[in-house]
Amino acid sequence: MLKTLVQSVRPHEVTFADGTVEQFDGIIMATSPHALGPLLGFPEAERLSSLKRTSSMTVLAAFDESDVDALDGTGYVIAKPEGNALTACSWMHKKWPHLAPKGKALLRMYIGSEHVPSLLHEEDDQIANFALSELRRIQKVGTPLFTKVERHIQTMPQYEVGHKQDVRAFEEALLKWDGVEACGAILHGVGLPDCVDSAKRAVDHLHLRQAVTV
Numbered sequence: 001m002l003k004t005l006v007q008s009v010r011p012h013e014v015t016f017a018d019g020t021v022e023q024f025d026g027i028i029m030a031t032s033p034h035a036l037g038p039l040l041g042f043p044e045a046e047r048l049s050s051l052k053r054t055s056s057m058t059v060l061a062a063f064d065e066s067d068v069d070a071l072d073g074t075g076y077v078i079a080k081p082e083g084n085a086l087t088a089c090s091w092m093h094k095k096w097p098h099l100a101p102k103g104k105a106l107l108r109m110y111i112g113s114e115h116v117p118s119l120l121h122e123e124d125d126q127i128a129n130f131a132l133s134e135l136r137r138i139q140k141v142g143t144p145l146f147t148k149v150e151r152h153i154q155t156m157p158q159y160e161v162g163h164k165q166d167v168r169a170f171e172e173a174l175l176k177w178d179g180v181e182a183c184g185a186i187l188h189g190v191g192l193p194d195c196v197d198s199a200k201r202a203v204d205h206l207h208l209r210q211a212v213t214v
């Protein structure tokens, strides 16, 4: 069931927010860090879920390419001492040319976590204008053809000392839950390759455990 909130997970069983309960041979949890603990409801999961997280926002802006400073590269990161609210700007049309038609430029700006609380309740237009004004302190851009704001609230885990032990305790506790595995940024790394690896491991574990119980 796509686009349906899950309320709780138990061995082989998922309860959805609308009250529907369904049985499954195997369940792989790939939820946001904050959701893992409440969904599973055991202490090791709750502990992992309570790890520190930060928020960010991205603003995508499309331009005529002639309205953007030419750049030999695919974007840049902005060091904190520069005092800019943006932490990076990706030149999406250079990284992945299929994302924009010829003659157009697509820029993604990343707003740093410390600026998110004051912007959180602003309208998208205001957030986009703020990001563009910060961008214009670094490079020349014209008027965007369109902008799109995305909010990533409390999604980025900040691992602290002891994280590995917390993950190990969680994984050991989960072993007692037949047919349930977990993956994602909350476990062994936040980068996409880490998340993909953890998803592959979860699938392998599930198959292995099913083979052992057959």
Ligand SMILES: Cc1cc2nc3c(=O)[nH]c(=O)nc-3n(C[C@H](O)[C@H](O)[C@H](O)COP(=O)(O)OP(=O)(O)OC[C@H]3O[C@@H](n4cnc5c(N)ncnc54)[C@H](O)[C@@H]3O)c2cc1C
Pocket: 004, 005, 006, 007, 030, 031, 032, 035, 039, 056, 057, 058, 110, 152, 155, 156, 183, 184, 185, 186, 189, 190, 191, 192, 193, 195
């Ligand atoms: C702005 C930004 C830029 C990034 N750039 C890069 C990059 O360039 N390279 C890189 O390697 N990594 C990057 N990352 C990190 C990487 O994208 C994330 O760590 C990764 O996407 C996390 O994947 P995930 O599957 O663990 O969680 P998510 O992708 O957050 O997926 C969790 C899903 O669970 C769903 N969910 C939550 N609660 C429930 C519920 N109760 N019921 C049902 N569904 C639920 C959410 O809706 C969400 O779809 C970036 C992250 C951010 C925020």
